[in-house]
Amino acid sequence: QKEVEQNSGPLSVPEGAIASLNCTYSDRGSQSFFWYRQYSGKSPELIMSIYSNGDKEDGRFTAQLNKASQYVSLLIRDSQPSDSATYLCAGSRNQGGKLIFGQGTELSVKP
């Protein structure tokens, strides 16, 4: 079992729709979670970080964390073609410690 699992996709949504990206993790000691966006051929870019149960919103992005279910999600509202990328979920045990990445979910937003 991988420590951090994501559906590889591709996930295809129409422009303006809500894209829902999911991630589960196996290490109950994980405390911090991150969503990165990676365009093809580029390095990852931090979108959201979340440390406590519940929702965290930043613009069109909402991260959700449920530690009891070991589940993290990212919602993208009003999806745009420019959101088309691979989204990486990552968890960390310690503050500032090493990140364990999922395999990424490829998102395609169709105009």
Added chain:
Amino acid sequence: GAVVSQHPSRVICKSGTSVKIECRSLDFQATTMFWYRQFPKQSLMLMATSNEGSKATYEQGVEKDKFLINHASLTLSTLTVTSAHPEDSSFYICSARAGAPRTNEQFFGPGTRLTVL
């Protein structure tokens, strides 16, 4: 803030040669930097954790004598791929841990694409 640079962005070398990649935190001091490798269509794999002024901590299966890491200052870490072979061709990416109050977050450099002929 939290900008990380890498140099070179792309390098092509002959088999058997060594290649050095630099990672710099431009607007903050990074006591900890991380080196990753990413093969096509795969996720990032952590190679090692680099701490300023001390030896790097390598992940299981990563040869420390082949991938030399030096973190001599709070803004610079280097990765040297020694005696490179075609199977070392990959996308190498560094990240740096941001300072307070964002000490939990890592910011990535733009990556170095290495091709070994």
